Amino acid sequence: xxxxxxxxxxxxxxxxxxxxxxxxxxxxxxxxxxxxxxxxxxxxxxxxxxxxxxxxxxxxxxxxxxxxxxxxxxxxxxxxxxxxxxxxxxxxxxxxxxxxxxxxxxxxxxxxxxxxxxxxxxxxxxxxxxxxxxxxxxxxxxxxxxxxxxxxxxxxxxxxxxxxxxxxxxxxxxxxxxxxxxxxxxxxxxxxxxxxxxxxxxxxxxxxxxxxxxxxxxxxxxxxxxxxxxxxxxxxxxxxxxxxxxxxxxxxxxxxxxxxxxxxxxxxxxxxxxxxxxxxxxxxxxxxxxxxxxxxxxxxxxxxxxxxxxxxxxxxxxxxxxxxxxxxxxxxxxxxxxxxxxxxxxxxxxxxxx
DNA sequence: GCAATTTGACCAGT
DNA sequence: ACTGGTCAAATTGC
Numbered sequence: 558x559x560x561x562x563x564x565x566x567x568x569x570x571x572x573x574x575x576x577x578x579x580x581x582x583x584x585x586x587x588x589x590x591x592x593x594x595x596x597x598x599x600x601x602x603x604x605x606x607x608x609x610x611x612x613x614x615x616x617x618x619x620x621x622x623x624x625x626x627x628x629x630x631x632x633x634x635x636x637x638x639x640x641x642x643x644x645x646x647x648x649x650x651x652x653x654x655x656x657x658x659x660x661x662x663x664x665x666x667x668x669x670x671x672x673x674x675x676x677x678x679x680x681x682x683x684x685x686x687x688x689x690x691x692x693x694x695x696x697x698x699x700x701x702x703x704x705x706x707x708x709x710x711x712x713x714x715x716x717x718x719x720x721x722x723x724x725x726x727x728x729x730x731x732x733x734x735x736x737x738x739x740x741x742x743x744x745x746x747x748x749x750x751x752x753x754x755x756x757x758x759x760x761x762x763x764x765x766x767x768x769x770x771x772x773x774x775x776x777x778x779x780x781x782x783x784x785x786x787x788x789x790x791x792x793x794x795x796x797x798x799x800x801x802x803x804x805x806x807x808x809x810x811x812x813x814x815x816x817x818x819x820x821x822x823x824x825x826x827x828x829x830x831x832x833x834x835x836x837x838x839x840x841x842x843x844x845x846x847x848x849x850x851x852x853x854x855x856x857x858x859x860x861x862x863x864x865x866x867x868x869x870x871x872x873x874x875x876x877x878x879x880x881x882x883x884x885x886x887x888x889x890x891x892x893x894x895x896x897x898x899x900x901x902x903x904x905x906x907x908x909x910x911x
Numbered sequence: 912g913c914a915a916t917t918t919g920a921c922c923a924g925t
Numbered sequence: 926a927c928t929g930g931t932c933a934a935a936t937t938g939c
């Protein structure tokens with residue numbers, strides 16, 4: 558990751574991780590102080606916090622960050638987008654504006670790339686589903702959309718489903734190669750409907766096993782089960798990066814290329830890794846150019862992720878970006894990275910109508 | 912004033 | 926008829 562990762566991105570990511578780790582440590586201290594009620598739950602909580610801290614440590618080590626205990630270390634700017642929490646666990650305000658002062662212009666692009674256009678109560682779901690589309694849909698015909706659904710089982714988890722690819726110039730600058738569908742389309746429903754039914758499907762055998770193995774290093778198994786179609790299920794358990802993390806679900810059938818997957822598999826939907834400067838989170842273990850550069854409209858994707866966020870907001874999806882090749886996972890400005898529930902999960906499934 | 916969000920209505924698929 | 930997805934007017938925030 559870091560080999561091809563910009564120094565700025567790396568620092569940003571490290572800062573984010575440091576903040577998370579620091580907050581986890583503070584929570585650990587809080588839990589330890591409550592010795593009067595050493596209940597089972599508390600003990601379990603301490604263990605979980607320890608695991609979370611361990612995950613941060615692993616993530617930092619993966620970034621070759623060998624800094625000593627950060628208990629006294631203040632995160633250094635530039636801060637990444639996920640540090641835009643208004644307050645930290647300690648209550649110290651983290652100025653959103655101050656962070657933005659040092660942000661790369663492309664970050665602004667990514668942060669503004671999603672516009673909410675609807676919200677719907679979903680049958681059987683406790684929380685409404687939010688519908689977002691690319692801000693540049695009208696002007697540039699970018700058909701990328703995403704849905705954000707809060708998990709019933711774990712309200713701290715948001716399932717994010719991405720549909721379509723960013724074809725806008727902004728996304729191209731930050732994420733994608735030159736758009737393949739530069740023509741401007743009317744912002745009508747028909748323009749986007751076909752994508753919703755032209756999924757590309759890969760078999761579990763086509764999954765980037767090597768990538769999974771690599772990613773599993775230092776990863777935690779999560780058990781949340783996303784809403785996936787039966788044929789997309791696989792026996793591979795989901796897992797995610799050390800928090801803050803990305804969870805790859807077993808039905809992640811996207812192709813990581815070039816380093817994550819075999820050339821044969823990568824041909825399927827022509828994914829490459831790339832980075833978006835502000836986040837760096839899409840640089841899965843140093844892989845770059847993770848881009849969804851579908852050359853034809855028949856190749857589409859559904860990428861859903863569950864991004865854990867603070868349990869404060871009941872229905873609002875997160876809005877702080879974690880750029881992914883196919884879109885952004887965003888976290889609410891109210892979300893504090895200090896919340897230990899920060900685990901993002903990531904699910905990618907594709908179908909092909911052909 | 913402009914852009915983003917909210918929210919009820921509308922539409923298509925089942 | 927029901928549901929999910931989208932539209933678009935109204936509202937909100939900067």
